[in-house]
Amino acid sequence: MEGDKTVSQDAERPGTDSARELPTLNLRRLETFQRLLQYGAFLVLLVFLGLIALSWFQLRRINNEIAAADADLNQKRLEIDKLRIDADKLRAENGGLQKVNGALTDVTRSIGGESPEQAEKIKQVVEESIGSSATDLTQIPARIYMHIGNAEQRRFAAAIANRLQAQGYIVPGIENVHEKAPLESDIRYYASDAATMKDVQDIQANCLRWGLKLTVPRNPVSSHSVRPRHYEIWFGKNAAQNPTIDLGPNPPIKLVPTTPAKIAPAHTPK
Numbered sequence: 001m002e003g004d005k006t007v008s009q010d011a012e013r014p015g016t017d018s019a020r021e022l023p024t025l026n027l028r029r030l031e032t033f034q035r036l037l038q039y040g041a042f043l044v045l046l047v048f049l050g051l052i053a054l055s056w057f058q059l060r061r062i063n064n065e066i067a068a069a070d071a072d073l074n075q076k077r078l079e080i081d082k083l084r085i086d087a088d089k090l091r092a093e094n095g096g097l098q099k100v101n102g103a104l105t106d107v108t109r110s111i112g113g114e115s116p117e118q119a120e121k122i123k124q125v126v127e128e129s130i131g132s133s134a135t136d137l138t139q140i141p142a143r144i145y146m147h148i149g150n151a152e153q154r155r156f157a158a159a160i161a162n163r164l165q166a167q168g169y170i171v172p173g174i175e176n177v178h179e180k181a182p183l184e185s186d187i188r189y190y191a192s193d194a195a196t197m198k199d200v201q202d203i204q205a206n207c208l209r210w211g212l213k214l215t216v217p218r219n220p221v222s223s224h225s226v227r228p229r230h231y232e233i234w235f236g237k238n239a240a241q242n243p244t245i246d247l248g249p250n251p252p253i254k255l256v257p258t259t260p261a262k263i264a265p266a267h268t269p270k
Helices: 002-012 027-109 116-132 151-166 194-209
Strands: 143-148 174-176 186-189 230-234
Touching (some): 151 174
16 A cells, blocks of 8 residues: 555656646747748838939939039029120210210201201211111100291291201101192101101190191001101291290201202102
């Protein structure tokens, strides 16, 4: 009996080899986990390389934009320099043109007892001087050629010419056209642009203040040889009956008539 108890106690005693279970490692799970770590590291590397590539492209785009902006800035600087040079040239041309215009005005004011042939030459010189002194024909001064129908109108025409010259217009001469004068006084023009029509309106308004009512034809006179800002005032047969300006004892200027054969045919406005 005692022997059986000993065997039973030995069998129930913990720590014996038969009753103990040793822990085991799951190598497949470890391999899977290691592979996932490798994939994760590779993915992080790809993201890092992608960010580097994106940064490089962004930097390249920014550098290209900076280079384009620098090129555009240099182009703008060249354009500004060119505009500055053109402006300086224009100032010089305008200064010279103003001197020419002033000289022409002084000459036309001082015309005295020249012959009709000399008056025609003066008219030609005025046109040639104006054309050669300005590269931009829109900047040339306005010239007003005056035509009267009889000798009694000369004093009134000279007084108006003097006032027009004081406002910057050039009045090269007064022509006596005799029977070719229209019934009503008018102003004739050779273009229909905005600058021309403004001149016409200004001349008409000024002459009306001085007692000369001018009719403006609906259409300009057709001519390809007339320079810009060329105008003609034609006194009607009954003009200068009631002038509203002081004519003075003598005309302020003496302008020479040309021969009637050299004038253009009268244009009677509709």
